[in-house]
Amino acid sequence: MTAVPAPVPASPPPAPERTKQRLLEQLKRGGPQTVQDLAAGLGVSVPGARRHLCDLQEQGLIETRTERPGGRGRPQHVFLLSDRGEATFPKTYSTLCVDVLRHIQDLYGAGAVLQVLDARSAELAGRLAAELPPGLTLAERVERVAAWLTRAGFDAVTEPAGETGETGGPPVLVKRNCPNLTVARQYPQLCQSELNLLAQVLGAGVVRETRIACGQGRCRYRIGP
Structure with missing residues (x-):
């Protein structure tokens, strides 16, 4: 059978x-x-x-x-x-950016890298100005900048000014993600340029206390008058 x-x-x-x-x-x-x-x-x-x-x-x-x-x-x-x-598909933007900055540095020196990045920051500041109308308090400006940074991929938030959460001073700005980490690790001028951008758009002193590119968990900025 x-x-x-x-x-x-x-x-x-x-x-x-x-x-x-x-x-x-x-x-x-x-x-x-x-x-x-x-x-x-x-x-x-x-x-x-x-x-x-x-x-x-x-x-x-x-x-x-x-x-x-x-x-x-x-x-x-x-x-x-x-x-x-x-963005879910592989990109080589960071590699391209690092290559371009390396050539700029080789041709014109390390100072030229910061000049290029500062020019980019100045353009970004112009775009951001529309979201920061006159009359906002410093705390309100920090909140709006945090929202803008989040849309740019930095996952930014604000925290109370004091360690114990007391109120009265401007909040601390925290970036919990760095979409430009590969570039920032090789070219610290990028982080310096971003610091210059924050000081310009907020119209206040900005002190960076921690930095993701240095292996810390987040970038933390203390904002002063």
Whole structure:
């Protein structure tokens, strides 16, 4: 009697997180796409793809916009990577920045590196000025600068001025992340330039007490009048 081969078990469906990663990869490679295009590319149902897309949108990794196919026809909603979604893919920005600064230093000296970074800081200060209207107290300015730094990836917060939390003085500014750590470790001029930027936009003395680039857990700035 011929033995009947045992049925081959079906492959388990991909884990939700893996499906989400594949969605991000498809958007990275193919650009903006409809939910129908994404579902077909992954071999999943449109409702299933839509659920994953909603999750990714809540995480801030993708966004939507309306466009006309080929510039004509009925408008349709497409999904695309947000800046945060783009940041999940490998980048070589830090390597490029270090290479550029190294060439500047070799060609023009160490002082030129700080001049270049200070010029960048001056431009950033101009952009930030719109968020710091006249009439704000120093504490209010520090709060707004912390919010701006957080949007730039520094995860900044303010803390009470005193060790025991007493009130009355300007808060301490703390950056809990350094998105430029690779560059800052090799070129301390970057940290000096950021210190100059804070003093300029706050209109106050700024003393840095700790620095992530030196192996400490955060950058802590004491603000003075």
